[in-house]
Amino acid sequence: MFEIYDIAVVPVITGLVQLFKMAGLKTKYSPFLAVLLGILFGVFYFSSSIKEGVLVGLVLGLSASGLYSGSKNVMEKEKTDE
Incomplete structure (x- = not known):
């Protein structure tokens, strides 16, 4: 099952997306x-069942999207404040 330290997959996904963008x-x-x-990741890394893997994967992917857009917005805000 999903453990709290497995949340480290979110920055990995964010980094992989950044590589694809580059x-x-x-x-x-x-x-x-x-x-x-x-x-x-949810299906192949965390999977005990496909349904559970997809659900966990959706949470991970959406969290990675939010992490990226949130940090991007903060960086843009800092640039406009200068």
Whole structure:
């Protein structure tokens, strides 16, 4: 089952999405990739069942999307404050 230290997968997903963006992925597709990667991690890394893996993967992918957009918004806010 999902343990609290497994939440470290979220920054891994964020980093993988960033690598894809550097390789040419359009920014508008990054949330979809994050959710897809989250589902893959959920099914293959955390899976005790497919349904549970997909649910955990959705949470991971959506969390990674939120982490990226939240940190991006904070960085943009700091630049405008200067």
